[in-house]
Amino acid sequence: MEFIEPILGIFKCVCPTVCKYVQYHRKLNENVKNLERVLQEFNSQKEDIEATLKAEGDQGKKPRTEVKNWLQNVQRINSKAQSIEQEVKKRKYFLCARLGKDVDAKIQEMKDCHQKGCSFISLVIDAPPASGL
Template sequence: MDLIGPIVDIIGPIGPSICNCLKYHIKLNEYLENLKRSQAELQSRIDDIELRIGNESRYGKTTKNEVENWLKTAKDIIAEVKHVEDKARMVKWISRSCLGKLADKKTQEVKEEYEKSMRSNFESLVVDAPSSGREELRAPKLVGERDVKQRIWKCLMEDDEVGKIGVCGMGA
C-alpha cells in the first residue's frame, strides 16, 4: 500500500496525456476519414469559387486580392492535407498517435478555412480592371452603307497598319 501513493503521484499528471495518446492511436482511421471529408468540402468550395471567377472575370475584370489570398491559403491547406494522407499510408504502429493528433489538427484548420469562406461569402469575386491605357480614335464621318463597307474592306485588305476596326452606330 505504501507504493500506491507515489505511483498515483507520478501517473496523476501524465494520465490525461496518456489517455489522449491512446485516443489518437485508437481512433486514427476516424480522424483520417474526418480529414478527407473536410478536405472534399473545402476542395468543392475552391472549385465553385474558381468557376465563379471564370464566369465573372470576363469583360476585362480582375479577381479581388482578398479572394486570391483566400484561394492561395486554401490550396496550401489542401496540400498539407495531402501530405498528412501520404504519411498515413506509411504509418508505423508507434507513430499512430502523433498522426492522429496531426489529422485532428488539420481537420480543424480545414473546417476553419471553409467557415471563413462562408462568413465572407465573397459576394463579388472580381472588380473592374484598371484602365488599359487604350485610346479611342474617332473615325471620319462615314455616310452610306455601301461606302462604309468599301472603306472597311479597303482598310482590312490594303492597309497593313490597321489590325482591328470597330464600327459603332450602324444599326438600322
C-alpha cells in the first residue's frame, strides 16, 4: 500500500497536462474557426487604423512610433497565423495537440494585440511647423 501514494502523486502531476493536450487535440477544428474569426476582427481593426493614418497623413500629420510598431506586430502575427492555418490543413494526427496549443496561443496573442490597438489615445502626431516663412 505504501507504493500507491507516490503513484497517485505522479498521476496528479501528469493528468492535468495530458488532459490539456487531449483538449487541444479534440477541439482543434473549433479553435481554428475561432482563430479565423479573431483574425478577421484583428485585420478589420488594422484596416481601420491604416485608413485613419492615411487620412491624417494627407493633412501632414505623422503616425506615432507606437502605432508603427503595432502595425509591424500585426503583420508578424498575421503571417504566423497564416502559417499555422497552412499546417492545420496538412496536419498529421500526432501533431494535432501541438497545433491546437499553437492555435490557442496565437488567439490569445491576437486578443492582447487587439486590446492594445483599441487603447491608442492618438494615432498621429502633428507635423512640425513650416520654418522660414
